[in-house]
Amino acid sequence: xxxxxxxxxxxxxxxxxxxxxxxxxxxxxxxxxxxxxxxxxxxxxxxxxxxxxxxxxxxxxxxxxxxxxxxxxxxxxxxxxxxxxxxxxxxxxxxxxxxxxxxxxxxxxxxxxxxxxxxxxxxxxxxxxxxxxxxxxxxxxxxxxxxxxxxxxxxxxxxxxxxxxxxxxxxxxxxxxxxxxxxxxxxxxxxxxxxxxxxxxxxxxxxxxxxxxxxxxxxxxxxxxx
Numbered sequence: 001x002x003x004x005x006x007x008x009x010x011x012x013x014x015x016x017x018x019x020x021x022x023x024x025x026x027x028x029x030x031x032x033x034x035x036x037x038x039x040x041x042x043x044x045x046x047x048x049x050x051x052x053x054x055x056x057x058x059x060x061x062x063x064x065x066x067x068x069x070x071x072x073x074x075x076x077x078x079x080x081x082x083x084x085x086x087x088x089x090x091x092x093x094x095x096x097x098x099x100x101x102x103x104x105x106x107x108x109x110x111x112x113x114x115x116x117x118x119x120x121x122x123x124x125x126x127x128x129x130x131x132x133x134x135x136x137x138x139x140x141x142x143x144x145x146x147x148x149x150x151x152x153x154x155x156x157x158x159x160x161x162x163x164x165x166x167x168x169x170x171x172x173x174x175x176x177x178x179x180x181x182x183x184x185x186x187x188x189x190x191x192x193x194x195x196x197x198x199x200x201x202x203x204x205x206x207x208x209x210x211x212x213x214x215x216x217x218x219x220x221x222x223x224x225x226x
Contacts (some may be wrong), residue, residue, distance in 0.1 A: 065086050119180075143205050155197065
């Protein structure tokens with residue numbers, strides 16, 4: 001981003017986009033827009049443009065949709081499947097699950113910074129009954145745990161798989177923290193002859209650093225408290 005070197009009067013700040021950064025040399029190309037920028041204007045590097053991706057299992061593939069380019073919630077892109085929108089990134093993927101890790105300890109007080117429960121309730125959505133503000137609801141979302149199930153490509157007539165694969169989120173836990181009040185298992189009913197294939201479950205938990213660092217944590221951790 002480029003900013004004018006002299007503050008205009010009135011101060012209607014004009015910014016323009018850097019269009020070319022050469023690998024060598026000192027000349028940087030800027031699209032000057034209508035009014036243009038004077039020599040000596042300031043250049044800011046704001047980093048890469050933000051991205052928002054959606055992931056889904058479609059037709060036996062893990063697919064990705066770019067929200068910056070498409071409305072990924074539009075059902076017409078999924079049925080029939082538009083592979084230009086939902087781009088396959090891995091094949092033989094049969095299931096995908098995810099849960100939010102939330103700090104719901106003592107909602108009347110400030111957060112502890114420790115996950116107390118996992119669920120699929122989107123923070124600040126209509127289904128969120130915590131009573132927290134949207135900011136605090138997201139600030140108390142500390143992690144995301146997810147799992148994918150990959151399937152072997154070889155059909156096995158001996159039916160090696162007797163039970164559907166499981167993961168941590170598939171077991172109800174209502175007593176030991178962090179709790180998991182609702183089981184979220186894998187559903188392979190749409191996979192023909194699913195018992196005749198072998199499966200591998202990959203599971204991970206991702207700390208949401210932006211939520212932790214945004215200032216909603218307890219005051220003793222340097223935050224304003226949520």
